Amino acid sequence: MWDFIALIAFTMALSAQDASVVAAAAPACGPMDATFEVQKDGSHHATMQPEPGKALVYMVQEDCVGLGCPSTKVAVDGTWMGANLNKSYFSFATNPGVHHVCVTLRSRSSIAPRFVGLLHFTAEAGESYYFRTRLLYGEGGDIISIDLDRIDSDQGKFFTAAYPPSVSHPVK
Numbered sequence: 657m658w659d660f661i662a663l664i665a666f667t668m669a670l671s672a673q674d675a676s677v678v679a680a681a682a683p684a685c686g687p688m689d690a691t692f693e694v695q696k697d698g699s700h701h702a703t704m705q706p707e708p709g710k711a712l713v714y715m716v717q718e719d720c721v722g723l724g725c726p727s728t729k730v731a732v733d734g735t736w737m738g739a740n741l742n743k744s745y746f747s748f749a750t751n752p753g754v755h756h757v758c759v760t761l762r763s764r765s766s767i768a769p770r771f772v773g774l775l776h777f778t779a780e781a782g783e784s785y786y787f788r789t790r791l792l793y794g795e796g797g798d799i800i801s802i803d804l805d806r807i808d809s810d811q812g813k814f815f816t817a818a819y820p821p822s823v824s825h826p827v828k
Contacts, residue, residue, distance in 0.1 A: 684758035684774050686731040692739035694727050694824035710749040711779035714786045715759075716807075716815045717822075719743050727822075728789050728802070731758040739824040740789065745815060746822045752781045759789050759804045773804025786812025 706712040715730045717740035725742035732755050738746045759773040777785060788807045794800040807815075 683734065684731060684756035684776075685760065685772065686734050686736040686758075688760070690729065690736045691827045692727075692729055692736070692824040693827055694739040694741055694822050696741055696744050696820045697823050698820060704747065706782055706784060707749055709752075709781050711752060711781060712747055712784040713750055713779070714745055714747045714784065714812055714816060715740060715789065716745040716786065716812065716819065717742060717789045718815070725791065726761050726799070728759050728761060728791075729824075730789075732756065736826070738822070740822045743819045744822040745819055746824065750779050752779050754778050757787065757804065759802055761799070761802070771799070771802055773802040775804055775806065777806060784809060784812075786815070788812075788815070 704712060713732070715737070717728055719725075719742060727739050727741045729739045730737050730746075732748075732750060734756075737748050740746060754776060755778075756776045757774065761771050773789060775787075779785060786807045786809055788803075788805055788811075790803040791799050792801045792803055
């Protein structure tokens with residue numbers, strides 16, 4: 657009987673922890689069950705200028721090491737913007753202001769802290785911003801975390817010149 661009560665209490669504690677993790681990611685991540693079809697566009701595109709009154713955001717997925725390089729999906733302010741494959745990038749326009757970015761594995765349907773990269777930034781009209789996602793692997797070849805960071809525009813322009821763009825579409 658006491659084992660059953662302990663199991664119930666443990667399950668409730670895990671549910672509360674899951675709820676707090678979801679709440680922490682909520683400003684940035686969209687619904688976790690969103691999925692995308694994604695492929696690389698064989699043509700290279702030059703970096704663009706932001707449209708008037710907007711900022712331009714580039715999301716780069718850097719090369720990963722391991723048996724497989726899963727794709728990532730990217731959300732801003734709770735809306736999924738697209739997905740990237742290994743060694744590719746995509747871009748989108750955004751309004752000026754503070755924005756919250758979320759990156760997670762494209763196939764994940766739940767939030768696990770090690771599989772989510774979060775950050776915020778303040779966009780200014782007419783500016784371009786570059787972010788890089790790297791998948792970090794452990795000794796056994798399993799992904800141990802997602803690294804998301806803002807990178808210098810010189811480094812970002814290098815990646816967008818070296819990598820093809822990704823094209824993604826939500827799967828309904």
